[in-house]
Amino acid sequence: MSAVWSYFTVKDEKNKAECNQCKVSVLRGGCGRNLNTTNLIKHLQKHHVKQYEEFKQTTSAKKKSVPQQQQQTLREAIEKREKLAPESNKAKLITEKVTEFIVLDDQPLSVVENVGFRRLMECLEPRYIMPSRYYISDTAVPRESIAAAMEMMLNTWKIDKSKVHVVLRDNATNVIKAMNCLGVPSLGCFAHTLQLIVNEGLLSQRSVSDTVAIGRKIVGHFKHSPLAYSHLEDIQLELNMQPKRLQQDGLLEKIITVLAPFEELTKEVSSSSAFASDVIPSVSVLKRILTQQNEADEGIKTMKSTLLEAVNRRFRDVESTPLYSVATLLDPRYKDRYFTNAECSRHAKDALLVQARKMEEVLGRTVSDASQAAEGTSSELAAPEPAKISRVEATSKSRLGNMFKEILEESTVESVPQSTTTNACIEIHTYLIEPTIQRSDNALLYWKVNKLRFPCLAATATKFLSAPSTSVESERLFSSASIIIDERRNSLSAEKAEMLIFLKKNLPTMFK
Incomplete structure (x- = not known):
């Protein structure tokens, strides 16, 4: 309301106002509902100077008390027109709410592609970029359900996420994203990755894929026709032959020979006693086997090279992943003997030292305590000096087992630089320079026997060897x-x- 009304009063005639000073009726400007105060202000200015000055001061004070709306800058105008980055907090929040809308209200995933829904979202937030239905199904929904279910399970068992060493998962993208969203370390199933590698190798060689296709048709024919299968057996018996499986030349025999290490390895790592520490040595052995060339490779060279490329690609980061590398070092069957990269081996030892020092702090032991414990250990628990060990390893009949032995015999022991005299550093140095135990021995039993000699490493091994290699x-x-x-x-x-x-x-x- 204008301050001028402090000096005027409206009487019976609404289009007029009486001056409180001189009692003169002044005609208000405008007409009907659009009356204004222009004539009233002019009356004060002309006939009542003092009151006019008071009016101006009052009006000026009111303007200062009301914050002025700042003019929008060019940058602000541009920012309002720019689209939100998908990784921005606001865009993530909107996507999360859209996903909740689809899940809670039983909406089809295709709703994000409907014209009406897109127009609604464009009106509510023009800067938001609507994701595709594939993003909602492959990323947003799994992130909501898998991560939420995993967190609920941890809460049910009262397991703090910070205490989760590793979650073993399959190699699906949505599961990987869910574990990242949950904030827990995870590793892929080793057996599943081996299967993917074998599939790549089989399909890479045209003759192999054609042979497999033909073989499937032949086997399918006899499988679905008992009469045909019976005739086939009769023919073999008439020829004085023992009933055998069908074979396509010798190509399938070569394929079986190449894939035999994969089959043997898959069985080994799928056992309940397999650890994450089996992965790096197994990959090293596979690479060595696939690198070897011989005359029997004729007809399957492309398959072998594809298998080798797939192993290198799918396991390219395995030696630099601490969850794998530290576990390998702590496995007394392998230690540092199967790393193909010297730099990765050094990084693994650095990572092991960090973990062992943390465990040393937890245990609260000193170097003198460790020395006394080592001296007090019975001779039957203490490992003999390396020079006195006579290693007798049974000769393996499998190509895989022989390759493990071959790599072990070629490896050299690199001592760990002892820059400090901490218990953890001494334990690592002593442990690594000793020979490995046989591959058929029990790694957990080794640590049970040697936990007094290597208390920090034994406690660390309990943590890292708890993770299996497959699901x-x-x-x-x-x-x-x-x-x-x-x-x-x-x-x-x-x-x-x-x-x-x-x-x-x-x-x-x-x-x-």
């Missing part, structure tokens, strides 16, 4: 679930089923 055991557990939940127990609650599965898996460990 096979988890998949076997799902098979157990299908046995427990059957027609006879179709009313079994989810909670009771979970208890039975947990006991079935963990109860046998108590018997040991």
Whole structure:
């Protein structure tokens, strides 16, 4: 309301106002509802100078008390027109809410491509770039469900995320993103990666893929026709032959020979006693086998080179990944003997030293304590001096086993520089210069026997050797679930089923 009304009063005639000073009626400007105060202000200015000056001061004070709207700068105008970066916090928040809308309201994933929905989002936030339905299905939804389910599981078991050493997963992109979103370290299933490598090798050689296709048709024919299969056996018996499998020339035999190490290795790492420490040595052995050339490779050279390229590509970072490298060093069957890269070996030892020092702080031991413990260890627990060890390794009948032995015999022991005299550094130096145990020996039993000699390393090994190399055991557990939940127990609650599965898996460990 204008300050001029302090000097005027509206009477019966709405289009006029009476001056409080001289009682003169002044006609208000404008007409109808659009009356203004221009004539009233002019009346004060002309006939009442003192009151006019008061009016101006009052009006000026009011203007100063009201913040002036700043003019928008050019940069601000441009920023308002620029699209939000997908990785910006606001864009992530909107995408999260769109995903929640799809999940909670049972909307189809294609809703993000509908014209009406896009126009709505354009009106609400013109700068937001709507993601495709594939991003919602492959990234946003899995990130919501997998990460949330994993976090719920950790909370149920009261496991703090900071205490999670590693999560073993498959190689699917959505699972990798979910683990990153959850903020926990993870490793891919070694067996699954080997399978992907074998598939690449088989499909790379045209003759191999054609032969496999033809072989499948032949086998399929006899499998679906008992009469044909019976005739085939009769013919072989008439020719005084033992019934055999069908073969396509000798090419499949060569394929079997090349893939035999993959099969043997897959079986080994799929056992319940396999560790993450098996990965680096296994990769080194595969590379050595695939690099060797001989006359028997005729017809499958492309397949071998593709297999080698796939191994190098899919495991290119394995030696520089601490979760793998430190575990390998702490496995007394391997130690530092199977690293193909000297720099990676040094980095692995540095990483091991960091982990051992952390454990040293936890244990609160000193160098003198460790020395006393080592001296007090019985002779049957202490490993003999390296020079006195007579290593007898059984000759393996498998190509894979022989290659493990060959690499071990070629390796040289590099001592760890002892820049400090900490217990952790002494333990690592002593441990690494000693010979490895046999590959068939139990690594965990070694640490149980030698935990007094190497307390820091033994505690660290307990942590790093806890991680398996494959997810096979988890998949076997799902098979157990299908046995427990059957027609006879179709009313079994989810909670009771979970208890039975947990006991079935963990109860046998108590018997040991």
